Amino acid sequence: MRLAALLALIPLAAPAAAGDFRLQFPLDCTLGETCHIQQFVDRDPGPGARDFTCGTLSYDGHKGTDFALPFLSDMQAGVQVRAAADGVVRGTRNTMADQYATAENADSIDGKECGNGVVLRHGGGWETQYCHMKRGSVRVESGQKVKAGDVLGEVGLSGKTQFPHLHLSVRKDGAVVDPFAPQTLETCGTAEGETLWADLPAYQPGGVMGAGFSTAVPDYGAVKSGLADEAPLAADAPAFVFWAYAFGGQAGDALELTVTGPGGEFVSHSEALNKNQAQFFRAAGRRLRGGQWPAGSYTGIARLLRDGQEIGRLVRSMEITAPADPDTQ
Template sequence: MRLASLLTLLSLAAPAAAGDFVLQFPLDCTLGEDCRIQQFVDRDPGKEATDFTCGTLSYDGHKGTDFALPYLSDMHAGVAVRAAADGVVRGTRNSMPDQYANGQNEAAIDGKECGNGVVLSHGSGWETQYCHMKRGSVRVESGQKVRAGDVLGEVGLSGQTQFPHLHLSVRKDGAVVDPFAPDSLDSCGGPASHTLWADPLPYQPGGLIGAGFSTAIPEFDAIQAGTADQAPLAADAPALVFWAYAYGSQAGDKLELSVTGPGGELVSHSEALERTQAQLFRAAGRRLRGGQWPAGTYTGTARLMRDGTEVDRFSRTMVIPPA
């Protein structure tokens, strides 16, 4: 099971009441399957960071909600960003390149950290801002009226970012509002009395983004790109490596990796994670010791454990054909 107490926090919170400002889900993806919430609004007024549950899925000064795609390949395939509410377009940007932020492009990003994006005005002081969109994908113009669900563009990697995602900011009279607990930014923990979401979204306190097989420990940039999985491996592959890509780990968590094949268990690995990380990967495997890997089905399973409880799991299966 997962951390049920945290996962049910939002099911206990009431959706926005009739007449309140209401948000629709802003992406063409299924939360928990082909996208995730990587980070929430920072609720800590000091130099530390905490999300609305008092968890660690935020960073100092973060002013929005980050809806992340698993891999760069998903971004290249195209995932639509949709207006979260009816409104009027107040501004757009559409020309910044999709690239990881680093020291070499810091000057070009300065003052344009949102990257390509859209700002919508919804009346009564409400605004939403959509950041890090794909260059050339923005399809609305200033002054244009939009309805909730209208396509604004696509998820990208522009501006100050290290992974493909949509950063959604919500503001009321210029002040940041956390749509998961909109009453105040001064506290955290416990179920919110209500949210701004028309359909309350589940809270996942970290988890597995994906997993795959390869013939060697992959480079992190290959995992991020979505090119690290080499399954199915050949019968004479020099090694069988299973890797898992995770997010939102906390110091003291454990990442467990196992592989079973036609002959039983091939890999059993458990590693304690020493620090809190936004993203990470771990890998384990076996070298081929003469002969070939037996033909058949191989299943790799990754489990993220916290205080003895399973936070998340991800399984990947491949079939090695006869030589």
């Protein structure tokens, strides 16, 4: 059976009672460490966008929850997608390429924006859909019964997407339901007991998902691929750069980068965003002006600040080793 397209014209459901229908976390990752939620269901009925907290982690018309991996290398290593509830496989797709969506490949994606994925029917009018899975990873077939926690496949980069993630849609009688607040459309937040999750995933309004050291400001493509970190740097590296990769940025947020070394503070930089950015990176550092970098331990701290309050932090450390004295070899 043909897998329903991600961007099909599916309405947002009126408040829905969960009853006995509950969802398990659908990925083999640790939220806030090895994955994060990039976007939630759009709750704004107009041209704007807001998530269930009235925050900005959504975009106009978004009909699911996006569980994102920090880097393309994480996807390539393999992260399993699991059934969120008991059900029967309604349809699958498994042959689309893992690639960033571009103007050049738009025609091949048209009508198949979900990419590779699975649709499960759960009874009582409930369905879940799992999109953007890795080509060739889908393990189930139409008509197969699955239990909550069964492996469906792996996170990929297929369909209409710009980052490796699982897009999970939940529907009741064909209409989209926000699993974080299925019984409220007009208010912000999740009331006690008003969630489809067996264990409610923590909400993070933004954060730092990667950081590292390099000998030059890295290319953004290398950052997204997970190839930008060159630590540990050599004592004679031409430059010392600390970079960080973040998500959920709002205009006015600041990404603060600091590095301490053997002599104390080594790098200090803070830069405010001039617009909302779903994902972004910043870098700061120093050029080598003769000699060598002091040997010892270096610790970089990346902090995402909103209205002066820290909403995300990542710490990375490395050692610079003094080159061996040729006279002692």
